Amino acid sequence: MQFAPGSLVNARGRDWVVMPSLDPDLLLLQPLGGNEAETTGIYLPLRSPGDEVRTHAFPGPKSEDLGAFPSARLLYNAARLSFRSGAGPFRSLARLSFRPRSYQLVPLIMALRQAPDAVRLLVADDVGVGKTIEAILIIKELLERREIRRFAVVCLPHLCEQWQQELRDKAGLEAVIIRSNTQARLDRAVDGDTPVYEHYPFQVISIDYIKSDQRRSVFLHHAPELVIVDEAHTAARPAGALVSQQQRYHLVHDLSKRAKQHLVLLTATPHSGKPEEFRSLLGLLDKKFETLDLPNASKADQQHLARLFVQRRRIDVEKWLGEDTPFPKREADEESYALSPEYQRIYADVLQLAQELAQRGSELHGGQQKFHYWTALALLRGVMSSPAAGAEMLRNRQRNLPNDDGELATEAEGPNPVLDQDYEFDGDFTPSQVISRAAINDSQRAKLSRLIGQLESLQNISTDHKAAQAIKLLYSWLKLGYQPVIFCRYIATATYLGGLLKQELTRVGSQAVRVEVVTSEDPDEVRRERIDQMADSPLRVLVATDCLSEGINLQHSFTAVLHYDLPWNPNRLEQREGRVDRFGQTAPTVKAYLLYGRDNDIDSVVLGVLLRKVREIRKDTGITVPFPEDSESVLDAVLAAVLLNPKAASRAALATQLTIDFGEAPEVTKQKALVRSAYDKAIDAEKLSRSLYAQHAIKAHEVAADLRQADEAIGDPAAVEAFVTEALPALLGVQITRNPSRPTDGGAHTYTLYTANLPKNLRGALPGAEATVPPTQLLVCFASPTPDGFHYLGRNHLFVEQLCQQLLASALHHRKDAPARAAVVRTSAVLVRTTLLLFRVRNVIEERSSRQQLVAEEMLIWGYKGDPTSGEAFNILTPEEAHILLLTAVPEADLPRPVAAQLLQDAADELPALVPSFNEVATTRAAKLVEAHERFRQVVQGGRYQVVTPVLPMDVLGQYVLLPPKT
Structure with a gap:
């Protein structure tokens, strides 16, 4: 006997729903009210006598189901909240533990516009807008539509656990982490020689683990249909890139060459200001984009790119479709300090040493000149970061001193180790290799030894005014209820500052303050554990290096950012502050302060040339534009204003006695003008590119309509x-x-x-x-x-799911703690006898081209006035009227149970005469679903789920008779 998908059967003493099966001999059954994980298969040719399957009719309410009418709302909600297969166009919404915001569906729609062909998408929404959620929506929807069976998220090593947790919490997907410390264990769990990339359907993979040639080739051979690449900018191909970054690029580039490979790239910073890097990312979407000059591209190329590239700033989504998305207000400000006399004297000595190195470098060429300049800059930056970082840097230099001038490299390899690189974390160790490779003379050696001792003596708040000012500011923030993160450039600074905070900032009022330090020296799992444990402390301060400035979510535990060391690349500002100021932050205001030295020439240049301009742009336009292409402007300015400027030496020498303002160095003024001009061009380019993207063409109101219907159907x-x-x-x-x-x-x-x-x-x-x-x-x-x-x-939390299942089971088994499947009450909400019915309907949704079928469930509320069998006035309620009655009708009098039982039986006797009306309810709803799928098909310019067939008869889950009050 053949059983149609969606029909109700009884087998093994239990009620089941028949699920679609590609094999007519394999009967797939899912428990009524159960989930996909409980699906059971019966191979019909070999079934045993105990596997007899019979058609089953769902039992309607009886007198023993009589109960309190208000609990009918609980039955209705328990049923719809338990559904995991909604009938609307968005197949995945019922299986998510969160309700996405409307704007977060846009990348999904853009992906569906390409499916079933290879999906290629670059999602470049702002930091904190929700790219992880948008990627999970794409993953889950393609899985539910059966476009894919497997996926992998390729990310930076320290983000693996975060991705695994997000997939589990938000989509119920259990992914394995594949990296160096898990590969052996995963291999042992696989039978035979099947690679883990093929065995495990859901994977989170460290990009640095699989980027090597050997592992890359194995992964590429067995890669899943969909690959998500997080922080995709770290896999761009810049000129002069290190081998490690070239390997990342080649990995993703080779993936992109697979014709049927779905590939989604995620980055908040697709454009670092360097066109070649941006084009290398675009080339992963389509090879032709590797040479695309976007501002001057043809209209056809612009339109093609627009279908593959989505980018929204916060101002684009805060009020999208009138839906309020609560981003906090960012209170950006500056806090200054003055060097102590002791620190000023050391700064003057270090500046003199740095100037000597820079002057000697100016007489050299190529790599020798670069290393002398970089050494000088690194010395100054380390000493002004903290006395601990300065002492460590000088100790490293002293340890590695050659017996003579040594032989220096002729060319620098890789990116500048002093300048913070674009976006990607580039290490928090003091750059000892750079320091050690610069030539130095005997008198300078002696000065190094003396300076190390002096710096070590400054490691206290009485002489380190920078630390003292930070502690004062942090104390005030904690009193106001803020939970700060302090970003430092070097491990030595973070460790030193953390130690001072633990000594000096022990309590605020009666509450203890918890201070933790996180740097790249800590393994990824240790970093996460420390951060997670801090959430239990009412007052907490996290000291970190830039190992936490990328990808890590800190918004749930922290509400303020202090830049203890100014970043020398302004792109790092948004990365740091975006850890806290992002979607999910519930504090109405977050603080973001820059700490700088009033008498520190280096801080003055970095602030004046770069950082204040960045904040000015963000305040005026609401957007963050990438640092212009000439990213070494700050180095040029520091070199000219501090290292190669004789006035800087005299200023440092006199600063111990009085404050002198020499005015702004001409080179600083020049670099300000260059940066301002470059940013003006970047802003114009940003405005142009924003007008190209395809998200602006999506009919947003139609997306909102489908979301509202989904909310009603599944809760x-x-x-x-x-x-x-x-x-x-x-x-x-x-x-x-x-x-x-x-x-x-x-x-x-x-x-x-x-x-x-x-x-x-x-x-x-x-x-x-x-x-x-x-x-x-x-x-x-x-x-x-x-x-x-x-x-x-x-709705998908295990607690909510089990509560729904418990109440439904109680209702069907007539338990006392159950919501009522039936009630008879008097209420002034009606003028004549009115009957409400709760229908559970299963719809078979069929893909027209492949004939693939899905079974989805819905709850329908229906009702009528009068007696349909008496010939008297009989009116069917609109769905809105029935819904309002269920939610708002208030019982005003109890009826004796025998009377209520008889009235319920009378209403039950009326149901056979209403079967044609019931069937019309189901078919009308199915027609509306077809309309919704067709509308969605037009939105995504594709979409193939168009045939919706209700399974009849519908289940009568509840029946309620409402009588007017006695007159």
């Missing part, structure tokens, strides 16, 4: 909140109380859940259940972003 976060907060006390006697609102909650409703009376299965789905003494209270929230310290309960 939005507000429905989850209403369901949980009503069901726990009403049916299980569990207390959950709403907390007073706070500014830091971002408008979200937060609750305290008291766990003492929770059933064991529900308690086990919450954090802390495995503890010897589980907590009796839990702070929970139903909105995303979730405030700090609260646990998010979304």
